[in-house]
């Protein structure tokens with residue numbers, strides 16, 4: 001399914017040029033995630049592009065196939081989301097709209113999205129009158145420091161279904177890969193709609 005998601009997201013321009021990363025929980029005791037290797041082309045994910053990582057974000061065991069890859073530095077963010085949200089899958093994209101809106105709204109620390117029927121695609125949301133607060137964090141190459149800020153943000157906004165890294169992209173998650181995929185599709189729709197409306201106002 002990761003392969004199909006990668007092909008689909010790449011075709012939509014959300015994970016171009018090896019950007020983005022995907023993970024799914026394999027076990028919780030001990031914590032093990034399957035995650036795309038650093039530099040893997042998301043439009044053509046092969047078995048050898050998938051690694052197993054432990055709670056410290058490092059690869060454990062023998063990689064699948066002939067992989068010589070290493071986990072993305074952002075593996076720490078995946079582990080943080082899995083632990084803080086009890087998510088079973090985490091998907092991260094680098095789309096044009098998430099990048100633009102994270103810059104335009106970054107100084108406010110987040111973006112409120114309300115009034116759209118498509119909000120009902122977010123788990124637990126039953127009405128278009130819902131207001132979704134999408135937190136925006138400053139991007140940082142110090143991933144451990146960023147992971148601590150992600151954890152604090154998720155604890156501060158327990159209803160959030162995702163967050164943006166400024167100038168970087170979207171993180172969202174789900175109870176399974178299908179739900180996480182749906183959340184990416186919903187957020188990308190909402191971000192593009194919001195961005196297009198802002199550019200016309």
Ligand SMILES: [Zn+2]
Pocket residue numbers: 019020021074092094168169
């Ligand atoms: Zn990224």
